[in-house]
Amino acid sequence: MLTGVVAAGATAVVGTGPASAAAPVDLDEALFRLPQAEPMPLSLLVGQVAAARRDYCATQYARLEQVLPALIAAAEATRDVSKGRARDEAHLALARSYVLAAELASKQHSDAAWVAADRALAAARSSGIPVAVGEASRQLAIAMRRSGRPTAAVNLLTKEAADLDPSHDQTAAVRTTLLLTGAYSAATGKDKSTALSLMDEAGQQADRRPAVPGLFTVEATRAQVDAYQISVLNALGTPDEGVDVAARLDINRMPTAERRARAWTDIARMWTALGDAPQTFDALRRVEQEAPQEVRRPALRALTAGLLYGPARVEGVREFAARTGALAG
Structure with missing residues (x-):
């Protein structure tokens, strides 16, 4: 979904060296005080987001924490100078950068997950890409659940799932991940009937459709x-x-x-x-x-x-x- 190049030059912001060589990063503080960054070619930004996703999937959390602030700042700068389709694609890159920040903050039991998830959803909605909206909604619901609001999390997830087209493989796969997260959220709130119902629906959907590679952090299998x-x-x-x-x-x-x-x-x-x-x-x-x-x-x-x-x-x-x-x- 991300193609093209923004007409603004810059160099990559994500380093390739080991995270241990850099100073520790406080992700909570970094989200409120992002570093200065220049816009970069969109294709390069997309590559940086993909590299950060690989770090997350490989559980290289220390390195990911180092690179995320600069990546988010570069994504925002690129978005700000982009127009038309390129701006939508930059919004998607920004949303996914914030999704990774929310995932990492949740693993650290940090309240910064709320901030990152909210920003992810705002950027995703601006992109107009349903898959991105689903990915970001899932992160916001996780933050809700962790703060003791499982019912609100379930309501958000089921509403967003209902808005996704189940006839297309990728949106159907994201819909499945929302149902799974909704089931767990309902279970943490001791709503057994809703939890089991959502699990059943997610299972049927996963069995009905082929596995979709390339979902951002959670597959639907x-x-x-x-x-x-x-x-x-x-x-x-x-x-x-x-x-x-x-x-x-x-x-x-x-x-x-x-x-x-x-x-x-x-x-x-x-x-x-x-x-x-x-x-x-x-x-x-x-x-x-x-x-x-x-x-x-x-x-x-x-x-x-x-x-x-x-x-x-x-x-x-x-x-x-x-x-x-x-x-x-």
Whole structure:
């Protein structure tokens, strides 16, 4: 969807060196004080957004946090000097840059997710591209859910899903991801009937249509539906019903390290709820194998600490906790 070049020159803003070589970035502060940036050729901007997406999907969160502020600033500058179709495409690049910021902020349990998601949705609506609106709406709903407003999140997601054309593969795929996120949001609000209804609709839609590669951060596949079903059952307080789902879930078929790590995280939560410490630890080690940075997130450290300080003694947990930052002191 992104083609063409803005008639303004600039160089790339996203560095290729390791993130450890740069000073730490506070994403919360950076979103309110974006660096100065010049507009760049649109094709180059699109390439930078694609590179940032690859970092997210590969769970290279430290590097992503370094590059996002400059990327967003460049996208805004490019949008400001663009006209016509090029301006729509620059809005899409900007929306997706903010989607990545919202994804990262959510993983960090940061309130900056609200800011990034709201800006993503504004840019997406300005682009006029339905897929972008769906992607950004999903991020805003996640921020709503995390702030304790699951019903509002479900309402937003179902409304946006209804506006997407189910007859086209890409919009249908985005619609499926909205339904999945809506199901989990309803489950966190203990609305069982809505959660199961949305899961059923998403599953039927995923089975009816071919998998669509290239969705921005979440694919619409049967494997993804199964992974979300485990999340929903955990949230509804029926983790035992997820055991059979986990047994049939082929995580290796999920295309990105971020999604594979998320699936193992949900399985770890399932085993934690069922009181099976060895299985929980095995799932956490699978998360680390897929994505070493993922297992250091606050939610994962909490799971690890629960094993470390819980009643069951599992060999290797203390070393794992020290390695992943969950060991207090």
